Amino acid sequence: MGAGDGFRAPAAVISAGLLSVLGLSWFWSLLALLGVYLCSGGWRFLYVAACTIKRDLVGLCILLRVKFFMHHYIRMRSTVPSIFAQRVALHPDKAALVEESTGEVWSFSELDRRSNAVAQWAVAQGWRSGDVVAVFMESRPLMVALWLGLAKVGVEPALINFNLRRDSLMHCMGVSGARGMVFGAELLDAVLEVKESLSSLSLFCTGSSPVESLDSLSAQNLDDLLFYIYTSGTTGLPKAAIIVHSRYYRIASFGYYSFGLGPDDVVYCCLPLYHSAGNIVGVGQCVLHGLTVVIRRKFSASRFWDDCVKYNCTVVQYIGEICRYLLSQPVRPSESCHQVRVAMGNGLRPNVWEDFMKRFNIKRIGEFYGATECNCSLANMDNKVGACGFNSVILPSVYPIRLLRADEDSMELIRDSRGLCVPCKPGEPGIIVGRINPHDPLRRFDGYANQIQHRLNNLQIMIQRCQRMCLKMFKDIKVCVCEAVGCHCSCTLSYSSGVEGKAGMAAIVDVMNDFNCETFLRDVQNALPSYARPVFLRLSPEVDKTGTFKIQKTRLQKEGFDPRQTSDRLYFLHSRLARYESLTEELYSAIMQGKLSL
Numbered sequence: 001m002g003a004g005d006g007f008r009a010p011a012a013v014i015s016a017g018l019l020s021v022l023g024l025s026w027f028w029s030l031l032a033l034l035g036v037y038l039c040s041g042g043w044r045f046l047y048v049a050a051c052t053i054k055r056d057l058v059g060l061c062i063l064l065r066v067k068f069f070m071h072h073y074i075r076m077r078s079t080v081p082s083i084f085a086q087r088v089a090l091h092p093d094k095a096a097l098v099e100e101s102t103g104e105v106w107s108f109s110e111l112d113r114r115s116n117a118v119a120q121w122a123v124a125q126g127w128r129s130g131d132v133v134a135v136f137m138e139s140r141p142l143m144v145a146l147w148l149g150l151a152k153v154g155v156e157p158a159l160i161n162f163n164l165r166r167d168s169l170m171h172c173m174g175v176s177g178a179r180g181m182v183f184g185a186e187l188l189d190a191v192l193e194v195k196e197s198l199s200s201l202s203l204f205c206t207g208s209s210p211v212e213s214l215d216s217l218s219a220q221n222l223d224d225l226l227f228y229i230y231t232s233g234t235t236g237l238p239k240a241a242i243i244v245h246s247r248y249y250r251i252a253s254f255g256y257y258s259f260g261l262g263p264d265d266v267v268y269c270c271l272p273l274y275h276s277a278g279n280i281v282g283v284g285q286c287v288l289h290g291l292t293v294v295i296r297r298k299f300s301a302s303r304f305w306d307d308c309v310k311y312n313c314t315v316v317q318y319i320g321e322i323c324r325y326l327l328s329q330p331v332r333p334s335e336s337c338h339q340v341r342v343a344m345g346n347g348l349r350p351n352v353w354e355d356f357m358k359r360f361n362i363k364r365i366g367e368f369y370g371a372t373e374c375n376c377s378l379a380n381m382d383n384k385v386g387a388c389g390f391n392s393v394i395l396p397s398v399y400p401i402r403l404l405r406a407d408e409d410s411m412e413l414i415r416d417s418r419g420l421c422v423p424c425k426p427g428e429p430g431i432i433v434g435r436i437n438p439h440d441p442l443r444r445f446d447g448y449a450n451q452i453q454h455r456l457n458n459l460q461i462m463i464q465r466c467q468r469m470c471l472k473m474f475k476d477i478k479v480c481v482c483e484a485v486g487c488h489c490s491c492t493l494s495y496s497s498g499v500e501g502k503a504g505m506a507a508i509v510d511v512m513n514d515f516n517c518e519t520f521l522r523d524v525q526n527a528l529p530s531y532a533r534p535v536f537l538r539l540s541p542e543v544d545k546t547g548t549f550k551i552q553k554t555r556l557q558k559e560g561f562d563p564r565q566t567s568d569r570l571y572f573l574h575s576r577l578a579r580y581e582s583l584t585e586e587l588y589s590a591i592m593q594g595k596l597s598l
């Protein structure tokens with residue numbers, strides 16, 4: 001990345017105009033200005049621009065291609081499953097997925113058939129669009145058939161890390177709000193350990209399922225949720241990042257176009273499928289671009305190149321450690337007689353980069369940067385050693401990302417005297433920032449499962465997560481607050497101790513004053529089991545800005561649902577009438593005296 005002020009043409013023309021007024025001819029004036037510009041450091045910009053123009057053009061072409069196809073798919077109202085269906089129609093008999101451990105090959109039509117069977121089965125379970133189902137199994141083709149099949153009917157799979165046990169497993173189950181879990185038989189022990197806590201869910205161990213064709217696909221589009229991937233995050237417990245169809249498309253196709261992949265490539269994927277690297281950058285090449293992907297359950301340094309030779313792989317995936325393990329292996333013949341052309345991944349250190357390319361005869365390294373949920377991702381598109389991406393010097397706003405100076409210890413952004421952030425100079429470390437644009441599928445941020453992202457229409461998903469979290473994770477906590485960043489609603493669920501999770505209250509900030517109790521009840525009835533539905537609703541016109549959430553929690557807890565304590569609108573879910581009733585003082589006393597049951 002480089003700094004440099006562009007040559008401001010209009011200013012130059014005006015100055016040249018002024019000079020020519022002074023009696024110099026236009027030609028000489030422009031030449032004089034060019035001289036001044038070059039002497040004042042402009043030559044540097046021109047030099048950098050000349051060196052980077054080819055790279056920028058390549059990058060621009062890739063960006064335009066991804067955008068073009070993305071807009072095409074948006075126009076066609078495509079989804080990941082419907083793009084996959086096109087691949088199946090194109091080459092039904094081509095190998096789609098290969099299971100390394102058994103050598104079993106699934107053609108595109110086979111993968112389609114199996115995912116249809118999953119979809120059919122999911123519908124038979126009563127699961128519908130918007131329901132979350134956890135998928136907990138080791139990496140193998142069946143896992144792809146599972147999430148793809150669930151996605152076909154709009155059920156949202158939460159892809160759970162198969163290494164998790166007990167508390168961490170329960171945490172991820174809790175934040176997902178899953179109604180059921182499908183697990184691999186190899187993880188039976190892990191599931192049995194937490195069986196009691198999972199007792200309210202339907203559990204399924206994968207076996208063979210009937211294969212039938214499926215006619216009714218759910219009506220979705222690229223903006224809809226495809227699945228959840230858990231990201232480790234820097235603050236402890238994993239968060240469930242929302243992957244919408246367009247994000248899946250974007251990540252996979254940036255990989256495809258940036259690293260020059262083609263339809264005849266065979267990808268070797270030994271990264272876990274519960275992460276985006278394995279499931280999107282890798283498997284996405286099969287689902288969206290029709291490539292063959294070889295799936296290995298777990299990475300093995302000694303088997304790596306033998307596998308690549310055996311399956312004629314031309315593309316491998318890595319994370320930094322994989323490259324280091326491979327380099328520390330003794331030399332074996334397979335490492336130089338494979339057909340691998342491209343290695344794509346994250347975290348290849350510059351100091352082993354060239355050794356890796358040379359020893360294993362890899363022509364191209366596709367290093368990229370970007371977290372699963374990241375708002376801004378980068379890729380090394382020109383095979384430059386050590387780079388994970390670039391920022392155009394000539395046209396920095398085509399892809400608006402910046403590297404900003406930050407304090408290396410606190411990771412706080414450094415600001416200048418005017419309070420503005422300071423861009424890094426070439427070679428300086430910093431924090432990457434990108435412009436978020438919710439209307440641009442390339443730049444939007446979809447957030448995490450336990451944040452309110454959309455307005456009231458998504459509230460039920462949110463409440464579901466809060467409630468499950470409260471009920472399952474923090475049994476003795478009375479109030480659980482979920483904070484929504486940058487949007488108009490927040491939700492607080494409180495539980496009074498006597499009723500043990502039964503009488504939850506949802507405190508909703510209704511800025512637009514357009515909250516509809518009926519729609520809300522319908523959503524909640526669809527989303528939540530009866531015991532978890534909020535019995536009380538409290539609508540406030542604005543976010544409580546005065547206190548921290550802690551204070552607000554205590555205040556809400558203290559005020560409870562007493563209409564005399566607040567001017568907020570209060571509602572009560574009348575179980576007999578099956579609707580939310582405005583909570584009057586009479587109703588309040590009836591409830592308090594136990595005349596009206598909850």
Ligand SMILES: *[C@@H]1O[C@H](CO)[C@@H](O)[C@H](O)[C@H]1NC(C)=O
Nearest residue numbers: 095098266309310311312313
């Ligand atoms: C790999 O390529 C060779 C030669 O083209 C072919 O004979 C072999 O069947 C291929 N192996 C697989 C697993 O596709």
Ligand SMILES: *[C@@H]1O[C@H](CO)[C@@H](O)[C@H](O)[C@H]1NC(C)=O
Nearest residue numbers: 371373374375436445485486
């Ligand atoms: C992306 O943007 C959102 C909204 O501003 C922010 O909350 C989130 O932390 C960002 N994520 C990353 C990975 O930068």
